[in-house]
Amino acid sequence: xxxxxxxxxxxxxxxxxxxxxxxxxxxxxxxxxxxxxxxxxxxxxxxxxxxxxxxxxxxxxxxxxxxxxxxxxxxxxxxxxxxxxxxxxxxxxxxxxxxxxxxxxxxxxxxxxxxxxxxxxxxxxxxxxxxxxxxxxxxxxxxxxxxxxxxxxxxxxxxxxxxxxxxxxxxxxxxxxxxxxxxxxxxxxxxxxxxxxxxxxxxxxxxxxxxxxxxxxxxxxxxxxxxxxxxxxxxxxxxxxxxxxxxxxxxxxxxxxxxxxxxxxxxxxxxxxxxxxxxxxxxxxxxxxxxxxxxxxxxxxxxxxxxxxxxxxxxxxxxxxxxxxxxxxxxxxxxxxxxxxxxxxxxxxxxxxxxxxxxxxxxxxxxxxxxxxxxxxxxxxxxxxxxxxxxxxxxxxxxxxxxxxxxx
Numbered sequence: 001x002x003x004x005x006x007x008x009x010x011x012x013x014x015x016x017x018x019x020x021x022x023x024x025x026x027x028x029x030x031x032x033x034x035x036x037x038x039x040x041x042x043x044x045x046x047x048x049x050x051x052x053x054x055x056x057x058x059x060x061x062x063x064x065x066x067x068x069x070x071x072x073x074x075x076x077x078x079x080x081x082x083x084x085x086x087x088x089x090x091x092x093x094x095x096x097x098x099x100x101x102x103x104x105x106x107x108x109x110x111x112x113x114x115x116x117x118x119x120x121x122x123x124x125x126x127x128x129x130x131x132x133x134x135x136x137x138x139x140x141x142x143x144x145x146x147x148x149x150x151x152x153x154x155x156x157x158x159x160x161x162x163x164x165x166x167x168x169x170x171x172x173x174x175x176x177x178x179x180x181x182x183x184x185x186x187x188x189x190x191x192x193x194x195x196x197x198x199x200x201x202x203x204x205x206x207x208x209x210x211x212x213x214x215x216x217x218x219x220x221x222x223x224x225x226x227x228x229x230x231x232x233x234x235x236x237x238x239x240x241x242x243x244x245x246x247x248x249x250x251x252x253x254x255x256x257x258x259x260x261x262x263x264x265x266x267x268x269x270x271x272x273x274x275x276x277x278x279x280x281x282x283x284x285x286x287x288x289x290x291x292x293x294x295x296x297x298x299x300x301x302x303x304x305x306x307x308x309x310x311x312x313x314x315x316x317x318x319x320x321x322x323x324x325x326x327x328x329x330x331x332x333x334x335x336x337x338x339x340x341x342x343x344x345x346x347x348x349x350x351x352x353x354x355x356x357x358x359x360x361x362x363x364x365x366x367x368x369x370x371x372x373x374x375x376x377x378x379x380x381x382x383x384x385x386x387x388x389x390x391x392x393x394x395x396x397x398x399x400x401x402x403x404x405x406x407x408x
Contacts, residue, residue, distance in 0.1 A: 016225065016326070016361060017225055017325040017326060017328065017330075017333045017361065018113075018225070018263070018266055018333070018361075019266070019333055019334070019335065019360050019361045019363070019390055019391050020260045020266045020267070020268075020330075020333060020334040020335070021102075021103060021106060021266065021267045021268070021334070021335050021337075021387070021391065022256060022260070022267075022268045022269070022270065022316070022334060022335070022336045022337070023085065023102075023103060023142065023143075023268075023269040023270070023337045023338075023339070024269075024270050024272060024312070024313055024316070024336070024337070024338045024339075025084070025142050025269070025270070025271045025272060025338075025339060025340065025341075026272045026273055026309040026338075026340055027081065027139070027273050027274050027275035027276065027277045027291070027292075027340060027341055028275060028276070028277060028291060028292055028295035028340065028341070028342065028345045029295060029340050029341070029342040029343050029344040029345050029346075029348070029353060030049045030306045030340065030343070030344065030345075030353055031047075031048070031049055031298050031302055031303045031306050031344075032298050032343070032344040032346070032348075033047075033298060034047040034048040034049045034050075034298075034303060034306070035047055035049045035050065035306075035343070035344075035353050036050075036064075037050060037060075037062035037064075037369050038369055039369070040367050040368060040369065041057065041058055041367035042057065042058060042367075044057040044060075044062075044367060044369065048303060048307065049303065049306045049307060049310055050062075050310060050355070051307065051310075052307060052310045052311045052313070052314040053310060053313065053314050053317070053355070053357070055314070055318070056314070056317050056318075056321070056331075056357055056366075057366075057367060058366050058367040059317075059321070059331060059332070059357055059358060059359060059366040059367070060355060060356070060357050060366050060367065061355070061356040061357075061364065061365075061366060061368050061369075061370060061408065062354075062355055062368070062369045062370070063354040063355070063356065063370050063372065063383065063408075064351065064354075064369065064370070064371045064372065064373055065351045065371055065372035065373030065374070065375070065378050066351065066352050066354055066372055066378050066379070066380045066382075066383060067349065067350060067351050067352055067378060067379070067380060068080075068083060068084065068087055068349065068352065068379070068380045068381075068399075068400075069087070069379065069400055070083050070087060070088065070089050070090065070400070071083065071084070071341070071342075071349040072349060072350070073089070073090075074090060074092060074133075074134055075131065075132035075133060075134045076132070076342075076347040078090070078131055078132070078134035078135060078136055078137075078138035078139045078275070078276075079134055079138065080275065080341040080342050080347070080349045081138055081139045081141075081142065081274075081275040081341040082098045082134075082135075082137070082138025082139070082141065082144075083098050083099060083138075083399075084101075084142050084339065084341055084352075084380075085101035085102050085103060085142050085143065085144070085269075085384070086098060086099035086100060086101045086102070086144060086381075086398075086399055087099065087379065087380060087381040087384075087398070087399025087400045087401065088100075088147065088399060090134065090138060092133050092134050093133060094130050094133075094134075094135055095135070096135055096137060096138075096148055096150075097147050097148055098138065098144050098147055098148075098150075099144060099147050099399065100144055100145065100146055100147060101142065101143050101144045101145075101151075102384045102387065102388065102398070103118055103120075103143050103267050103268075103269050104118065104143055104144060104145045104146075104151060105388075105393075105398075106118075106267055106388065106391060106393060107145075107267050108145075109393055110391075110393075111266075111267065113266070114263060114264060114265050114266055115164070115264050115265070116163060116164055116259065116264055116265040117265070117267065118143070118151070118265060118267040118268065118269075119154070119160065119163065119164065119255075119256070119259050119265045119267070119268040119269075120143045120151045120152065120153055120154060120268075120269050121153070121154055121155070121160055121252045121255065121256065121268065121269065121270045121271070122140075122153040122154065122155045122252075122270070122271040122272075123155060123245065123248050123249050123252060123270075123271065123272050123273060123279075124140075124155070124271070124272075124273045124274045124277060124278075124279055125140075125155060126140035126141065126150075126153060126274075127139060127140050127274060127276070131276065136276065137150055139274050139275040139276045139341075140153070140271075140274050140275075141153060141271075142269055142271055143269045153271065155241060156239070156240070156241060157237035157238075157241075157242070157248070157251040157252060157255060158236055158237045158238060158239050158240075160252065160255050161232070161236050161237055161255055162236070164232075164255065164258065164259050164262070164264045164265065165231075165232055165236075165262075165264070227261060227262050227263040228261060228323055228324070228325060228330075229258075229261045229262050230262060231262070232258055232262065233258070234254060234258065237251050237255075244283060245279060245280075245281060245283060246283045246308075249272060249312050250312075250315070252270055253270070253312055253315055253316045253319070254319075256268045256270055256316060257316060257319045257320060257323075257330075260320070260330060260334065261323055261330060272309055272312060273291060273309075275340075275341045275342075276292050277290065277291035277292050278290045278291065278292065279291045281304075281305055281308065283308075284301075284304050284305060284308055286301045286304060286305060289301075291305065292345075294345075295344075295345025296345050296346065297345070302345070310338075313336070313338045313355075313357070316336065317331055317336060317357050317358075320334055320336070320358070328359065328361070328362070331357065331358045331359070332358065332359040332361070332362070333358070333359070333360070333361045334357075334358040334359075334360070335356060335357075335358050335360045335364065335387055335390060336356070336357040336358045337354070337355075337356055337357075337387070338354075338355045338356075338357070339352060339353060339354045339355070340352065340353050351373060351378075352380055354380070354383070356383075356387075356408070360387075360390040360391075361390070363390040364390065364408065368407075370405075370407050370408070372405075377401075377403070379399070379400050379401040380399075380401075381398050381399030381400055381401035382401040382403060382404055382405045383404075383405055383408060384398055384399070384401070385398050385401055385403065385404035385405075386404035386405045386408040387408075389404055
């Protein structure tokens with residue numbers, strides 16, 4: 001399916017810290033006049049949206065002009081998000097079919113080296129409705145464990161914490177799963193072949209629960225390298241979802257960092273909001289309009305919301321950069337990708353906003369602006385091939401790309 005693959009667990013020799021992958025996403029693009037970077041190194045200048053990342057200019061690559069050809073087809077929002085990390089064509093008519101995303105492909109290849117193969121976090125619930133003939137599940141998920149299965153999204157901080165550090169599986173967890181599988185087998189005998197296919201697609205998501213139970217309490221092989229932290233250094237968050245969006249995002253960011261620092265997982269996606277998002281921001285004094293509607297005009301409030309999202313990226317980068325792992329920091333050993341489904345809220349997906357922070361264990365040089373806007377082969381999936389190379393997973397093709405970006 002993916003061709004010949006050559007890899008080494010974690011993308012690093014046994015004595016080195018592993019390379020981690022974190023993908024952060026916010027929907028609806030950014031202020032059209034303030035998403036830019038120019039220059040190099042300490043002299044790099046950043047637009048106002050990216051101003052919170054000013055301290056990390058030397059560890060940042062700004063990529064201009066990359067795009068996803070399939071995002072130009074279908075409708076807006078759903079068609080521009082559901083394949084962001086795969087470049088796959090999307091099924092319409094309410095059917096669910098995309099492609100396996102880069103994070104899940106990597107998790108499938110060496111995720112068994114950690115207790116949790118991948119951690120899929122979010123700050124806004126999935127939307128199951130249909131918009132302009134496409135399922136809004138596409139707008140709600142960037143991580144896909146198979147073409148028909150969006151990876152289950154954890155929006156509860158306490159449950160995300162448990163996923164990383166709970167070492168026992170309750171009897172109730174197993175009994176509920178057994179009951180689901182038993183009911184499914186009985187149901188399968190009495191439904192049409194078409195409905196059986198839909199049931200089988202649903203059961204693919206149940207397999208993720210099975211894997212969680214199988215991996216509970218299991219530690220991966222460290223093979224000579226030891227993380228700087230063996231137990232969580234923060235308390236388990238309170239049950240439920242914080243009503244303050246800033247608190248919610250901060251907790252999820254802390255959990256992302258903690259998962260990497262304890263080597264409980266090496267692959268995380270954090271979806272700060274949905275595309276076509278209905279989040280409001282009373283913490284910013286912007287409570288009169290939902291995120292999606294704010295995105296349609298380049299107002300001062302839209303810029304304020306943009307910067308709030310970028311501040312979450314900066315917070316994670318700062319925390320990772322404060323953790324020393326031998327001669328490098330955890331940020332130096334990470335690829336932290338920040339992107340959106342479109343460049344601006346006017347649905348412009350002719351190019352994508354992309355920032356890459358971190359050094360991938362010395363494999364990525366920061367302090368650069370790479371411009372692909374007027375180049376013929378500017379597929380976003382070329383970046384993914386490059387990123388997989390940094391983790392020693394080498395594919396001849398991914399999505400619509402068959403060669404990595406040499407400059408990355």
